[in-house]
Amino acid sequence: xxxxxxxxxxxxxxxxxxxxxxxxxxxxxxxxxxxxxxxxxxxxxxxxxxxxxxxxxxxxxxxxxxxxxxxxxxxxxxxxxxxxxxxxxxxxxxxxxxxxxxxxxxxxxxxxxxxxxxxxxxxxxxxxxxxxxxxxxxxxxxxxxxxxxxxxxxxxxxxxxxxxxxxxxxxxxxxxxxxxxxxxxxxxxxxxxxxxxxxxxxxxxxxxxxxxxxxxxxxxxxxxxxxxxxxxxxxxxxxxxxxxxxxxxxxxxxxxxxxxxxxxxxxxxxxxxxxxxxxxxxxxxxxxxxxxxxxxxxxxxxxxxxxxxxxxxxxxxxxxxxxxxxxxxxxxxxxxxxxxxxxxxxxxxxxxxxxxxxxxxxxxxxxxxxxxxxxxxxxxxxxxxxxxxxxxxxxxxxxxxxxxxxxxxxxxxxxxxxxxxxxxxxxxxxxxxxxxxxxxxxxxxxxxxxxxxxxxxxxxxx
Amino acid sequence: xxxxxxxxxxxxxxxxxxxxxxxxxxxxxxxxxxxxxxxxxxxxxxxxxxxxxxxxxxxxxxxxxxxxxxxxxxxxxxxxxxxxxxxxxxxxxxxxxxxxxxxxxxxxxxxxxxxxxxxxxxxxxxxxxxxxxxxxxxxxxxxxxxxxxxxxxxxxxxxxxxxxxxxxxxxxxxxxxxxxxxxxxxxxxxxxxxxxxxxxxxxxxxxxxxxxxxxxxxxxxxxxxxxxxxxxxxxxxxxxxxxxxxxxxxxxxxxxxxxxxxxxxxxxxxxxxxxxxxxxxxxxxxxxxxxxxxxxxxxxxxxxxxxxxxxxxxxxxxxxxxxxxxxxxxxxxxxxxxxxxxxxxxxxxxxxxxxxxxxxxxxxxxxxxxxxxxxxxxxxxxxxxxxxxxxxxxxxxxxxxxxxxxxxx
Numbered sequence: 001x002x003x004x005x006x007x008x009x010x011x012x013x014x015x016x017x018x019x020x021x022x023x024x025x026x027x028x029x030x031x032x033x034x035x036x037x038x039x040x041x042x043x044x045x046x047x048x049x050x051x052x053x054x055x056x057x058x059x060x061x062x063x064x065x066x067x068x069x070x071x072x073x074x075x076x077x078x079x080x081x082x083x084x085x086x087x088x089x090x091x092x093x094x095x096x097x098x099x100x101x102x103x104x105x106x107x108x109x110x111x112x113x114x115x116x117x118x119x120x121x122x123x124x125x126x127x128x129x130x131x132x133x134x135x136x137x138x139x140x141x142x143x144x145x146x147x148x149x150x151x152x153x154x155x156x157x158x159x160x161x162x163x164x165x166x167x168x169x170x171x172x173x174x175x176x177x178x179x180x181x182x183x184x185x186x187x188x189x190x191x192x193x194x195x196x197x198x199x200x201x202x203x204x205x206x207x208x209x210x211x212x213x214x215x216x217x218x219x220x221x222x223x224x225x226x227x228x229x230x231x232x233x234x235x236x237x238x239x240x241x242x243x244x245x246x247x248x249x250x251x252x253x254x255x256x257x258x259x260x261x262x263x264x265x266x267x268x269x270x271x272x273x274x275x276x277x278x279x280x281x282x283x284x285x286x287x288x289x290x291x292x293x294x295x296x297x298x299x300x301x302x303x304x305x306x307x308x309x310x311x312x313x314x315x316x317x318x319x320x321x322x323x324x325x326x327x328x329x330x331x332x333x334x335x336x337x338x339x340x341x342x343x344x345x346x347x348x349x350x351x352x353x354x355x356x357x358x359x360x361x362x363x364x365x366x367x368x369x370x371x372x373x374x375x376x377x378x379x380x381x382x383x384x385x386x387x388x389x390x391x392x393x394x395x396x397x398x399x400x401x402x403x404x405x406x407x408x409x410x411x412x413x414x415x416x417x418x419x420x421x422x423x424x425x426x427x428x429x430x431x432x433x434x435x436x437x438x439x440x441x442x443x444x445x446x447x448x449x450x451x452x453x454x455x456x457x458x459x460x461x462x
Numbered sequence: 463x464x465x466x467x468x469x470x471x472x473x474x475x476x477x478x479x480x481x482x483x484x485x486x487x488x489x490x491x492x493x494x495x496x497x498x499x500x501x502x503x504x505x506x507x508x509x510x511x512x513x514x515x516x517x518x519x520x521x522x523x524x525x526x527x528x529x530x531x532x533x534x535x536x537x538x539x540x541x542x543x544x545x546x547x548x549x550x551x552x553x554x555x556x557x558x559x560x561x562x563x564x565x566x567x568x569x570x571x572x573x574x575x576x577x578x579x580x581x582x583x584x585x586x587x588x589x590x591x592x593x594x595x596x597x598x599x600x601x602x603x604x605x606x607x608x609x610x611x612x613x614x615x616x617x618x619x620x621x622x623x624x625x626x627x628x629x630x631x632x633x634x635x636x637x638x639x640x641x642x643x644x645x646x647x648x649x650x651x652x653x654x655x656x657x658x659x660x661x662x663x664x665x666x667x668x669x670x671x672x673x674x675x676x677x678x679x680x681x682x683x684x685x686x687x688x689x690x691x692x693x694x695x696x697x698x699x700x701x702x703x704x705x706x707x708x709x710x711x712x713x714x715x716x717x718x719x720x721x722x723x724x725x726x727x728x729x730x731x732x733x734x735x736x737x738x739x740x741x742x743x744x745x746x747x748x749x750x751x752x753x754x755x756x757x758x759x760x761x762x763x764x765x766x767x768x769x770x771x772x773x774x775x776x777x778x779x780x781x782x783x784x785x786x787x788x789x790x791x792x793x794x795x796x797x798x799x800x801x802x803x804x805x806x807x808x809x810x811x812x813x814x815x816x817x818x819x820x821x822x823x824x825x826x827x828x829x830x831x832x833x834x835x836x837x838x839x840x841x842x843x844x845x846x847x848x849x850x851x852x853x854x855x856x857x858x859x860x861x862x863x864x865x866x867x868x869x870x871x
Contacts, residue, residue, distance in 0.1 A: 231718070232718070279594060279595050303590065304590050388568075391566070433587075434587065437587065441612075453599075457618065
């Protein structure tokens with residue numbers, strides 16, 4: 001069977017794109033080398049839904065972010081997706097940064113984010129009394145929000161699956177040929193035929209181009225970001241997302257609450273060659289904590305719940321690296337950095353436009369008139385969680401109040417997790433302050449025989 | 463479940479159980495104990511080795527045997543034990559505290575005139591230690607290791623590295639060996655091992671290298687641990703192939719409910735600030751056991767629970783001394799923590815301050831008032847892992863008691 005579309009990579013972009021094409025009535029195959037969705041760059045981001053106020057004016061990135069933002073707000077209720085309406089402040093901590101706020105405000109207005117306003121020190125402290133009074137001035141961006149960075153993509157994939165899309169995990173693309181009609185894509189899991197390939201391979205986007213097209217139009221330069229997540233007690237200290245004045249390379253270190261009721265500081269921006277190893281460094285984590293304490297002095301002595309590092313697929317140039325090869329039925333959505341979470345739905349719609357332009361004629365797909373939109377379990381703290389509802393069984397993860405029912409339903413759900421990380425992202429089990437001290441063995445027992453990567457290996461001592 | 467309690471005890475480990483038993487024995491009618499796990503007993507449930515219970519029951523028990531006896535005793539005294547009950551909210555009322563509870567059946571709430579927090583302790587996680595490297599499967603605390611052995615009868619590794627040189631670190635080796643796993647090394651950041659030295663005959667007999675003054679500088683592996691790289695006291699690096707890491711010890715109070723209740727937290731102990739009656743910064747909420755400080759034995763927590771239960775009884779019957787006139791304890795350099803942190807009135811309740819040091823010290827531990835006048839002193843020769851008890855001093859002017867280490871007093 002030849003599919004219409006083969007998508008490489010089940011990160012935020014691949015998942016949203018699979019959904020978009022499935023909604024159009026296309027037959028979709030998605031191949032992913034990891035054991036679950038979001039197992040590469042997409043698993044570590046700062047979970048902000050951006051307005052695009054500071055994106056390059058006129059860029060594809062900005063257009064995709066704003067389209068993605070709008071679509072997310074439009075569909076989120078039907079999928080039961082979280083939104084924490086925090087707003088953001090770009091805070092200037094010194095005179096030089098304060099001088100840049102005018103330009104940032106002008107750029108925001110140019111980007112049609114016109115509800116921004118300037119705050120002086122008194123107004124900043126009135127809004128965020130726990131912020132250090134060293135804050136001199138700020139630009140308030142009211143519609144920057146915080147979301148659950150994982151559940152939306154689970155929802156999109158469940159919808160795509162219900163529409164007939166096929167997903168293959170632990171399936172790494174190794175090569176392929178285009179015969180003028182369709183691609184034969186070679187993977188570690190067999191050969192798949194599809195008329196068009198959409199490369200959403202994230203950190204490996206250039207390698208995939210090299211392997212299938214013979215040359216890559218861009219090169220990925222992984223940029224590592226380390227994060228520290230503070231205890232839930234910290235979340236009450238700052239409501240608004242605190243952004244720094246950005247530089248050319250990165251948005252800088254952000255301090256913001258998470259949808260799960262924690263407070264997060266990060267990311268760093270460290271260039272590296274390695275595409276696989278995302279390591280934390282003790283000194284860097286300490287420096288992030290110190291930076292957070294400088295911004296919010298009450299964070300001193302606050303316990304740390306989690307630390308992690310992720311790799312962003314930055315490329316040799318700042319813009320998104322989008323490539324269409326009409327002669328070879330190929331689209332690359334590459335170099336999608338931290339804005340990809342917001343832009344994903346917009347990128348998916350953009351990919352569909354590119355596809356239509358590429359094939360010239362309207363494909364004879366029948367768009368789905370009444371797509372199934374099944375709500376996903378809510379994990380955000382600002383709406384009722386399962387523990388507040390009857391007959392949940394028992395609490396398994398005490399720190400995050402994850403119920404037996406939630407874990408069972410995730411394991412038996414329409415898109416069950418492939419590994420412990422996937423189960424954690426679906427339920428939050430083991431994500432809290434004790435990091436599995438109490439629940440990990442129980443979760444291992446509950447998930448036995450159900451994960452592609454078992455928690456206890458075959459050879460484990462017994 | 464009764465909607466109105468005299469005392470709600472939160473946490474069914476040794477401290478919570480002994481407190482509930484004592485309250486019932488002293489004639490308090492409505493005592494409810496709330497345990498979030500499916501059975502009460504606390505940490506000893508997972509410690510499948512002696513010695514437990516010598517003082518309380520006059521015989522040598524393993525952890526699970528001790529836990530069972532405590533629970534049986536509580537049932538004999540008619541303590542209502544509610545397992546699988548997690549407290550999710552506190553609301554303060556004129557006559558006490560309203561607790562919001564999630565139970566398997568759904569949400570419930572009860573009111574209590576007094577609450578005793580006895581939520582215990584846990585080991586510091588990988589994140590809490592700010593460890594470097596990747597985040598593979600197989601990096602767990604001893605608590606999770608024991609739960610794997612106890613519940614799963616299988617471990618997630620065969621050749622782990624044990625991090626830590628405390629008593630619990632040796633317990634981690636025992637657990638691994640009992641499950642057929644062979645630890646490959648034991649490492650500790652401190653210059654010397656923390657538990658008593660003769661005990662380290664055990665790892666040495668197993669041929670297990672014990673590397674002190676050594677810290678982890680990298681963790682490798684995907685999806686499971688494949689190696690750690692450690693840095694020794696001379697700065698040299700060494701890569702140790704292994705398939706797991708057990709992070710043992712460095713206990714920290716499980717103070718999340720104390721924080722949720724808005725209580726003052728002592729950054730030194732990590733637990734709630736208490737006075738010598740076990741009263742926290744809210745007059746209706748008391749605390750006992752390893753929530754107060756890391757970490758004492760089950761027997762110590764048992765006695766502490768009973769002692770604080772008597773203070774709650776006194777508070778309910780005649781009222782405790784006013785909490786507004788409190789002597790504040792300040793700790794000086796070299797002292798890791800001191801609890802209680804406040805002295806309400808040196809008559810009654812805990813009769814000693816509990817302290818631990820940050821470094822070995824041989825000299826005087828002194829308590830002085832704001833003017834520098836000596837209130838109490840004790841000649842000590844101690845090491846960080848040893849408990850020090852200093853008789854509770856009366857506070858002087860400005861209600862201040864300064865503790866310090868002095869070469870001569």
